Amino acid sequence: xxxxxxxxxxxxxxxxxxxxxxxxxxxxxxxxxxxxxxxxxxxxxxxxxxxxxxxxxxxxxxxxxxxxxxxxxxxxxxxxxxxxxxxxxxxxxxxxxxxxxxxxxxxxxxxxxxxxxxxxxxxxxxxxxxxxxxxxxxxxxxxxxxxxxxxxxxxxxxxxxxxxxxxxxxxxxxxxxxxxxxxxxxxxxxxxxxxxxxxxxxxxxxxxxxxxxxxxxxxxxxxxxxxxxxxxxxxxxxxxxxxxxxxxxxxxxxxxxxxxxxxxxxxxxxxxxxxxxxxxxxxxxxxxxxxxxxxxxxxxxxxxxxxxxxxxxxxxxxxxxxxxxxxxxxxxxxxxxxxxxxxxxxxxxxxxxxxxxxxxxxxxxxxxxxxxxxxxxxxxxxxxxxxxxxxxxxxxxxxxxx
Amino acid sequence: xxxxxxxxxxxxxxxxxxxxxxxxxxxxxxxxxxxxxxxxxxxxxxxxxxxxxxxxxxxxxxxxxxxxxxxxxxxxxxxxxxxxxxxxxxxxxxxxxxxxxxxxxxxxxxxxxxxxxxxxxxxxxxxxxxxxxxxx
Numbered sequence: 001x002x003x004x005x006x007x008x009x010x011x012x013x014x015x016x017x018x019x020x021x022x023x024x025x026x027x028x029x030x031x032x033x034x035x036x037x038x039x040x041x042x043x044x045x046x047x048x049x050x051x052x053x054x055x056x057x058x059x060x061x062x063x064x065x066x067x068x069x070x071x072x073x074x075x076x077x078x079x080x081x082x083x084x085x086x087x088x089x090x091x092x093x094x095x096x097x098x099x100x101x102x103x104x105x106x107x108x109x110x111x112x113x114x115x116x117x118x119x120x121x122x123x124x125x126x127x128x129x130x131x132x133x134x135x136x137x138x139x140x141x142x143x144x145x146x147x148x149x150x151x152x153x154x155x156x157x158x159x160x161x162x163x164x165x166x167x168x169x170x171x172x173x174x175x176x177x178x179x180x181x182x183x184x185x186x187x188x189x190x191x192x193x194x195x196x197x198x199x200x201x202x203x204x205x206x207x208x209x210x211x212x213x214x215x216x217x218x219x220x221x222x223x224x225x226x227x228x229x230x231x232x233x234x235x236x237x238x239x240x241x242x243x244x245x246x247x248x249x250x251x252x253x254x255x256x257x258x259x260x261x262x263x264x265x266x267x268x269x270x271x272x273x274x275x276x277x278x279x280x281x282x283x284x285x286x287x288x289x290x291x292x293x294x295x296x297x298x299x300x301x302x303x304x305x306x307x308x309x310x311x312x313x314x315x316x317x318x319x320x321x322x323x324x325x326x327x328x329x330x331x332x333x334x335x336x337x338x339x340x341x342x343x344x345x346x347x348x349x350x351x352x353x354x355x356x357x358x359x360x361x362x363x364x365x366x367x368x369x370x371x372x373x374x375x376x377x378x379x380x381x382x383x384x385x386x387x388x389x390x391x392x393x394x395x396x397x398x399x400x401x402x
Numbered sequence: 403x404x405x406x407x408x409x410x411x412x413x414x415x416x417x418x419x420x421x422x423x424x425x426x427x428x429x430x431x432x433x434x435x436x437x438x439x440x441x442x443x444x445x446x447x448x449x450x451x452x453x454x455x456x457x458x459x460x461x462x463x464x465x466x467x468x469x470x471x472x473x474x475x476x477x478x479x480x481x482x483x484x485x486x487x488x489x490x491x492x493x494x495x496x497x498x499x500x501x502x503x504x505x506x507x508x509x510x511x512x513x514x515x516x517x518x519x520x521x522x523x524x525x526x527x528x529x530x531x532x533x534x535x536x537x538x
Contacts, residue, residue: 028501032413032492032509049468053475057502075468133467133495153467156498170494202464203427207491235428236464236493279445354469376469378442379432 001030001167002037010163018066022159029156030167038165039172043124043147044070045117046109046161047134047154050077050100050355057155058103061162068108069164072157073122075134076113076297076322077101078355079348093356109161113350114324116225116297118145121326126247129172131160135372136296139228142239144221146247148172151238171238177248178257179241180208182264185215187272193369193388195223197272199230200280200371202237205265211241211255219245222299226370229296233372280371281386284401288385289364291315291396294322295353295373300330302389303347307336309393310343316399319345322353345396353377367392367401406536408512410488412529413497416506418486419526419537422519423448423456428464431473431499439482454482457525462489463496471499478503486527488534508534 003011011027013020030038048054080097083089089097104111112121117132118140124130124147132138133152141147150170152160160166170176183205185198198212210231219227219242231237241249249255277283293306298321306321321340323331328349331337337347351357353368354376362381368374369392374384385401395401427447434441439454454477463470477483486506489496500507506529515534519525524537 025498025501028414029494029497032411032497032501033494047466047468049472051469051472052479053472053503054468056475057471135466135468138467150494151467153471153495153498155471155502156494157467159498207461232467233465236462236491236495238493376432376466378444 001027001035007038007165016065018061018064019162021064022061022066022162025156025159026163026165026167030169033167033169035167035169037168039129039168040164041070041129041131041160041166043122043128043130044072044157044161045122045132045134045137046072046157047075047115048077048100048104049075049154050097054154055096055100055103058107058158059099061158062103062106066107066162068161070161071108071110072161073110073112073114073117074104075115076350076352078352078357079350082348083357088357088360112324114297114326115352116324119221119299121324129166131157131166133157135232136225136229138238139231139240140224142171143241143246144224151236177239178209178259179211179255180262181205181210182261183210183212184264184266185212187267187269189215191388192220192222192226196226196230196371197276198267199227200234200275201267201271202231202235204267204271205235206263207235208262209239209241210237211243211249211252211261213243213252215242215245217244222302225296229370229372233375276386280374282365282383284385284387286365286385287400288317288367288395290317290361290366291319291392292353292358292366292368292373293320293389293392295368295370297327298323300327303327303331303336306393307339309390310340310345313343313397315344315396317396319396321345321347322351323347323349325349354380358382367395405538406518408515408534410508410512410532410534411510412532413492413507413509414500414505415529416504417526417528417530418457418506420455420457420485420524422521422523422525423451423453423458424519424521425458425460428461430463430465430470431477432466432469434473434477436476436480436482439477453484455485457486457488457527458484459488459519462491463493467495470495471502474499474503474505486529488527508532
């Protein structure tokens with residue numbers, strides 16, 4: 001790979017050991033993909049996870065004196081103040097989160113602790129070259145905002161934030177942003193939950209950039225969020241097109257750049273039912289212990305909807321709603337928090353579903369509107385029935401799910 | 403029949419040797435039990451089987467940009483990481499994880515390799531020299 005003099009100096013350690021290691025990792029990635037050079041980035045999002053590998057790498061970078069040249073926004077771990085106060089985490093778990101906080105602070109990150117930065121806190125410009133990790137964030141910024149990023153990992157995005165460059169390959173280049181697979185959606189697409197199920201079709205869709213047709217001419221931000229989150233749970237997708245909706249797909253021809261689709265996939269209601277019932281959800285018709293929403297983080301519009309559905313009612317089991325601190329602050333001003341708390345629910349800022357703060361539900365069964373929420377915490381022993389949000393709210397009110 | 407060699411392309415440096423396990427499905431290493439190397443993902447092609455110390459042949463990574471590396475890291479801490487990984491569709495998340503966690507990884511393997519290799523074969527992956535060998 002051809003490197004500028006500055007970058008050669010960085011690789012020689014003239015800008016510190018942290019920057020040297022970060023660039024070394026990126027050169028390795030660039031060589032894997034035959035990138036000819038590095039190009040500057042102007043924005044980044046690091047999907048920190050407050051897990052051992054994540055903390056190991058972040059602290060290593062701090063020790064090596066690294067600091068972000070491009071300050072990235074970051075993902076949630078768990079809200080230390082809240083869960084410590086409620087005794088829901090052990091001292092060791094609290095210490096882990098504290099160290100995560102200190103490491104990312106020392107690296108000079110914007111401590112937004114939110115996995116949906118594309119909604120409000122970190123919105124890139126069209127064609128801006130950026131380094132975004134996080135399941136739903138990468139496809140959203142590429143597909144909806146028209147910015148350019150590869151599907152960075154938390155660590156490679158941190159490296160980019162430190163060096164200020166990324167290898168030039170993949171989705172940074174026009175020719176690689178065209179569609180590969182035609183996905184004809186014949187399933188009934190009512191509400192944002194249908195987009196979660198559509199996203200979970202990764203196994204059937206297969207590798208490449210999908211081009212969806214049959215989704216009408218408006219797709220809500222929450223539906224885009226759900227589609228991207230689940231595409232990157234069931235598979236690995238940096239980008240998608242929706243004909244007549246996303247900016248690089250005004251027409252079918254434009255979406256494919258004049259190429260023929262490599263294959264055509266048809267998605268039906270039966271596909272949704274099969275995946276939901278046999279692959280991802282626990283069986284329904286049972287009592288539940290809790291409800292967990294907000295993987296990825298719940299939006300203000302969704303909080304408005306939940307608050308209205310809970311008005312004058314009492315929840316039978318705890319309902320936890322994860323969101324950003326910004327959305328939570330807005331919700332407080334709007335009186336939504338009071339409405340949700342009056343029913344017995346709680347809105348939690350800065351927190352992810354795959355964190356130790358939820359260990360009280362080990363061996364229990366919850367409901368969630370998010371297949372992704374059910375997928376990762378499986379490792380922690382949490383089980384979920386997956387249903388659309390309204391069915392989940394009804395389940396939390398009754399203590400059982402249909 | 404003697405050992406057969408095949409060309410490949412280096413992703414992460416190093417040399418690994420072991421028994422082959424083939425997965426038709428993409429892999430999310432977070433849903434692998436670190437203490438045993440067993441895949442715990444529901445409905446996965448190799449659910450319940452272990453990737454520990456194996457030559458893991460699979461299409462590529464999938465899922466979270468966050469915990470893929472954590473999965474590999476936890477396997478490393480338990481000494482249960484694959485001896486090497488052979489993939490077909492490299493994507494940045496898995497590539498970055500393999501480089502950072504120093505697991506020998508290759509792609510662009512001679513297509514003939516896929517016609518002859520089978521579960522249980524002994525294979526040596528030399529990423530540094532871009533050669534895969536099916537041993538006797």
